Amino acid sequence: MHRFDLRVYYEDTDLAGIVYYANYLKFIERGRSEWLRALGFDQRALKEETGTVFAVRRVEADYIASARYDDELSVVSTLDTLSPARLVLVQRVMRGEERLFEAKVTLVALNAAGGPTRLPKPVREAYAALS
Incomplete structure (x- = not known):
């Protein structure tokens, strides 16, 4: 599990302030x-060293409650x-203990030509160690 904290800025909102x-x-x-950075990987270095990039293949999203400015x-x-x-990751946006948004995100690895490839072994191993 990983936690990333952020604040909602004016630029993130619509005319209603949400x-x-x-x-x-x-x-x-x-x-x-x-x-990925916390696991010790820099995406730019992965691309330069292995030719591998990540792409979102699928997102299933649920908007549950509104965040505000x-x-x-x-x-x-x-x-x-x-x-x-x-x-495949499950990602939740939380305000304290309140769940505002949840998504199931499928990420795939692509090679330099844009075709499918395996995840770099160190990345697979790092995520595997979490389960």
Whole structure:
């Protein structure tokens, strides 16, 4: 499990002062990137050294409650499924103990040509050690 904390800024909201729906996807992207960094991986270095990048293949999202300007939020990410070529994560955006948004995100590995490839072995091993 990984936790990434953030604050809602004015730019994240719509005219009603609530977080614009697409920004939750940005929040969980940041959570995924910071989790990978916390595991010791730099995505730029992975691309340069292995030619591997990550792409979102599928997102199943539930919008449960609204976040508002200046709220302190947390993105909580957990590993759901790991295979040689993909990760499935469950990510929740929380305000304290209140769940505002939840998504099941499938990530795949792509090679330099944009085709499917296996996750780099060190990345697979790092996530496998979490389960």
